[in-house]
Amino acid sequence: MKAVVYGSGNLAWHLCPALYKAGVAFQAVYSRNPNTGKELADLLGTDYRQPNDPVHPSVDTLFLMLPDDVVRKISPSLSNVPQAVVHTSGSVPLDVLECRKRGVLYPLQTFSRELQPDMHNVPFFVETNDIGLRDSLKALASRISPLVYEANSLTRKLLHVSAVFSSNFVNHLYTLSAELLKDDNPGFNALRPLIIETAQKALMDSPKKVQTGPARRNDLSIISEHKLLLQERYPQLLPIYTLLTESIQTMYQNPDNNEL
């Protein structure tokens, strides 16, 4: 596969080297940002180009590793390209791409520039309108990770929303915990073992089964004490505490486990 990539953000920074090792020959990196664009081009041993520069005729695949709204915006301008166009977004439907051969290669992981993710452990979801492209994307992804699945646009969007809950929202709860403890020793550090244990426990069993805490036990006196403390010191956290507590209470409130 002879390809170019549009974009040089966090996702491109980690996914392109993995694709390169899996056999993709990158001919150029196209980016509005010359700094990250050149850096990624150097990493891949290829050239940096401006977004509007022409694509060499030998290229067969354009990877769009761009924000979702940018994928939508530039798609019409790509409607007549002869190459396959492949985006990497969870929430953009395949058919937003208007070209003849279109595909999606969605890695379900959170990417930050500084931290090297374990690419061998990233699930990939493939969708295409073309059997040849499907097979080559699946083969490519399989050389990076054993976790390769086909998923249509709806499933992919559900996966993305789930990832928002399990990763983005979870990280925000960590952030709020750290804020709560910022004035005290040992602060957020004290929560580290608990955070790891909680993640590992949910993955060993079903998270629904291993739920613990005052809301799970419906311990109303603790819950009202916690609310009072938040009201006094961190009132902006009270709506989140209240809503998540109610959601847990509702989920486990049934005659069978009233005594838990």
Next chain:
Amino acid sequence: MKAVVYGSGNLAWHLCPALYKAGVAFQAVYSRNPNTGKELADLLGTDYRQPNDPVHPSVDTLFLMLPDDVVRKISPSLSNVPQAVVHTSGSVPLDVLECRKRGVLYPLQTFSRELQPDMHNVPFFVETNDIGLRDSLKALASRISPLVYEANSLTRKLLHVSAVFSSNFVNHLYTLSAELLKDDNPGFNALRPLIIETAQKALMDSPKKVQTGPARRNDLSIISEHKLLLQERYPQLLPIYTLLTESIQTMYQNPDNNEL
């Protein structure tokens, strides 16, 4: 230390053996539940007793490993005991105990019966009204884990609320993610690498700095698509999605990072 324990729940099940190995000689397990009570007594090589049975005069410490409301309820009945009384709760103030020598030994961890926690990695928080008791609880905890701190009742309550956010609420978000994916393949399994990566990343850096996702980028078109999907298929999750998204948007909305 010659001790007895009141309670035979998840916490007692894991903490008593650790205390035993750290040198506590348990004289009996007192519990309303004869099944778990006898099981724990067997594990500790000691006897099971009914809650109202007398305590042997040689015992110097009573550990209360009981639900918070039970600690509150039985405390008056212990006001005249000669022994030190030590509870293990995050949210019950020290002075709820009415006896002469009182203490708290709070392990900040989530305990389930089936899963063996790594006790060497559990932070312990100690509070007492007695220097001798303080020193012996700290010495004891130090033989279990290097993470031993003193914390007053307010700090302990803040730690507990933080733990509710970082553990109980986080686990509930995992549960909601699993619900979202329950009809699709590969389901919740696909989120495993992401969940571990998210926890590890937050602990390597500050969670506030590593926040990603549509709310962090203020990607309004993705957010409204996600809301639409939830409204159609899982309307009960919409309020949580909306509130946590707004909380992230508010936290990162300032002129300095408008372009992110």
